[in-house]
Amino acid sequence: MSDRELYCDSCEGVVLFETPFCGDGHGADCPELVCTGCGAAMLVAMIAFRPARRRAPRPSHRHAA
Known part of the structure; x- marks a missing residue:
């Protein structure tokens, strides 16, 4: 899993985000x-x-007429 700190609108601050299991x-x-x-x-x-x-x-x- 990859982790990044980004701004979360719900938490109203910079929080750790992680990549969930990706089935794709x-x-x-x-x-x-x-x-x-x-x-x-x-x-x-x-x-x-x-x-x-x-x-x-x-x-x-x-052209001239």
Whole structure:
């Protein structure tokens, strides 16, 4: 099991959270955590974003009438 100290809304303070047994096979990297003080569950998700690609401005083709 993995232990971390995080803020718990129910306990209103920093408390030890632990990773429960993970049936999904994540092991210590399981995103589910449980507060050891009150038993509240927390889901921690890491999301990575790719920076948006900037497109070159299109040249305007204006012709004289």
